[in-house]
Amino acid sequence: MQESVVYRSIWQDAQKERDRAIALNFLRDGLSVEAVARGTGLSIEEVQQLQQQLNGSAQS
Numbered sequence: 001m002q003e004s005v006v007y008r009s010i011w012q013d014a015q016k017e018r019d020r021a022i023a024l025n026f027l028r029d030g031l032s033v034e035a036v037a038r039g040t041g042l043s044i045e046e047v048q049q050l051q052q053q054l055n056g057s058a059q060s
Contacts, residue, residue: 023050 003011019040026036027050036047 020046020050023047024054027051027054 019042023036023040023042023046026039027033027047031039033044033047033051036042037044040047042050
């Protein structure tokens with residue numbers, strides 16, 4: 001049975017959110033942006049945005 005387009009879309013969104021959560025944990029542990037990108041499959045730009053979010057929330 002072929003998966004529906006909706007199911008695949010929901011699955012991809014969930015995977016991306018999981019990858020972001022893992023990236024945030026890596027960044028909190030002090031890993032470099034490059035290492036986080038390699039480990040999660042996120043782009044450098046996505047990891048940098050997450051790092052900015054962390055830095056912004058740490059200052060608040």
